Amino acid sequence: MENRIRVAVDAMGGDYAPTEAVKGAVAAVLERENVDVLLVGKQEILEKELEACTYPKERIRIVPASEVIETGEPPVAAIRGKKDSSIVVGMKLVRKDEADAFVSAGSSGAILVGGTTIVGRIKGVERAPLAPLIPTRDGVSLLIDCGANVDARASHLVQFARMGSIYMEHVVGVKNPRVGIVNIGVEEEKGNALVKETYPLLKECKDINFIGSIEAREIPAGAADVIVTEAFVGNVVLKLYEGLGSTLISKIKGSMMSTLRSKIGALLVKPALKKTLKTFDASQYGGAPLLGLKGLVVKCHGNSKETEFKNSIIQCISFKEQNISERIRENLTVVQEKKEEV
C-alpha cells in the first residue's frame, strides 16, 4: 500500500448524486493505478450503484453515512447537526488520516465550514481560500479566493498569493507562476482600500513572482497564472465566466441554426468548434481545492458529472505526491520566523 493515495468521495453531493459520483470514482481507479476511493454515503444505495460497474473491488470501499446536507441548509448548523452526513463523515476520514483528500459536489457553504472546523487549517494559515482553475486563451489560471471568505483582510490576500503560487507551480506545473491582483486599473495608486493596502505587501514578498495589478479584461487572455482577489470579486469573476460563456455559446449556436446556409456551415465547423469550446469548459479541470487545510478538500461544481468527479480525484494524486500541504506549512513558517526575527 506504499505511495497509494486514498480519496474520500462524497457520493451524496451534487445534482447527479450518487450515480455520477460513483461513475467518476470507478473511472478514476481504472485510469490511475495508485489511487483508492472511499465512497461516503448511504450504504444500500451505493452498493446497488456499484453492482452495475466493473472495477477492481479492493480499490473502492463504501464508508456508510446515513444523512445528507442539502444545498439550502445553513452551513454551520448543518455541520454541527448532521454528524452522520456524507460531508462530516468524509472530512473526519481526512482528519483521522484515513484518507488523504475529500472530494464533494455538495453544499459549498458546508464544505467551507467543515473544511475549517473538521479538517482544520494548517498552523499559521489565517483563512482557507477556494481556488478553482479557470480556462484562459492558452491554458489555465488559478483564481484565489473565490467564495470562501468575504470581507477579507490584506494579510489574507498575501497568504492566498503564496498558497496559490505553490499550487500552480507544483500541481499544475507552471514554473515561477506570475501573480497578479485584480484591480480596476494597472497603476499602483488605483484600487479600493483593500487592494491599495495589499499591493505593497505583495510587492515585498520575495517568494512569489508578483507582476502587479491586472484588470478583469486581461484575465481571459491569461495575463497572470495566479489571480489574487477577495472572495466576493472572485465569485463574481467565476460565475460571470460561466454565465457569459454559456450565453455566448448558445447565441452562437442559435445564429448557426438561423438560415439554411448557416445550418450547412454549422455541420462543417462543428468538430473544430466543439474541440475549442471544450477547452473553455470548467469541468475539464476538476474541482476547486480549498487550500491551507491539514488535508486536501476539493469542491466540485454542483452539476458535476463523471468527468469532473474523475478529474477531481486524479487532481488529489499530484496534490499529495507534491506534498502541497507540507510546502504551504513550511512556506508560512519560514515567513513567520522571518517576521519574528525582525
Added chain:
Amino acid sequence: MENRIRVAVDAMGGDYAPTEAVKGAVAAVLERENVDVLLVGKQEILEKELEACTYPKERIRIVPASEVIETGEPPVAAIRGKKDSSIVVGMKLVRKDEADAFVSAGSSGAILVGGTTIVGRIKGVERAPLAPLIPTRDGVSLLIDCGANVDARASHLVQFARMGSIYMEHVVGVKNPRVGIVNIGVEEEKGNALVKETYPLLKECKDINFIGSIEAREIPAGAADVIVTEAFVGNVVLKLYEGLGSTLISKIKGSMMSTLRSKIGALLVKPALKKTLKTFDASQYGGAPLLGLKGLVVKCHGNSKETEFKNSIIQCISFKEQNISERIRENLTVVQEKKEEV
C-alpha cells in the same frame, strides 16, 4: 431653435481622436434633425478634419480648447491644471447651460472628477455613478456603478438603484425595470457587509421594482434590468464582459480556420454569426452616462470609433427629452422630504 439638443463633444479624447469623434458628430447630425454639436478641441486640427466632411455647416460648431488631458495624468491635478483642455472647456459649456450634454472618450478619471467638480451633482445626490448598458441574451441591462466610486456606502447604492431605474424606464424604455443587487448567492443572508446592509434598504424602496440578489452567472441571461453594485465589482463585471467576449470569439474564429472543412463551414456561417456577435458588441449601445449630475456627461470607450460617438450623441437626445436630470432631482427630493417627515 426650439427643442434642439446641444451636445458638446470632446474631439481630442480617445485612441482615435480627433478623426473618429468628428466623423461621429457628422453622422449624428445627419441622422437626427434636432441635434447640434459643439466640437471641443484644437481649432486648426478640427477645421481640417471638418473640411473633409459633408454636413449642414450651421449644426456643427468648433469650440476652441488648446490643451489635452492624457489618460495617464492624475485626474484631480489635470482638471485643476489644464483649464483650457477639451474636457474642462466642454464641461463648462454644460455648466453654463450652453450645452445640454458632454460626450468624451478621454480619461475616465478626469471625466469623473470633472463631472462632479465642474458640472456638479444634483442636490441630494451623494455620488454620481457611471452606468453603461451591457448586452444580454435578449437585450441590454444597466450596470450601475461601474468605476466612479470605489468603497461606496449602502446609501449610495440605494440612490444608484433609483437613478438607474429612472434611466432604464425613460431612456431605454423598459417598463417597471427589475432591479437586482449583485451577490454571491440569492438568499437574503448571503453577501459581504456592504450587500447585507444595502439589501434591506432596497427592499424598503417603494419606488423601485427590487427583485433581490442576482448572481453574476445570471447577468448575461438578463436576470435584471438594473444591476446595482459598487464600482469595483461593476468595473470587474464590465471588463470581464469585454475580455471574455473577445477571447471566446477569437478562439472560435481560430477553430473555424483550423481545418479545410471548418474553413468552408466558416464562410457559410459568417453572415449569421456576424449579426449575432454584433449584438454583443458594446459600441452599439453608445457610451456610459454619469448619472446624478446637473447636466448629462457621457463616457465613451477609449477605443471608440464613429459608431460609438454617433450613438452616444444620439443617446443624449432621449436623456434631455425625457428630462432625466429633473426626474432624478424630483425623485430624490420626494424621498428626502419623506425622510424628514418621519
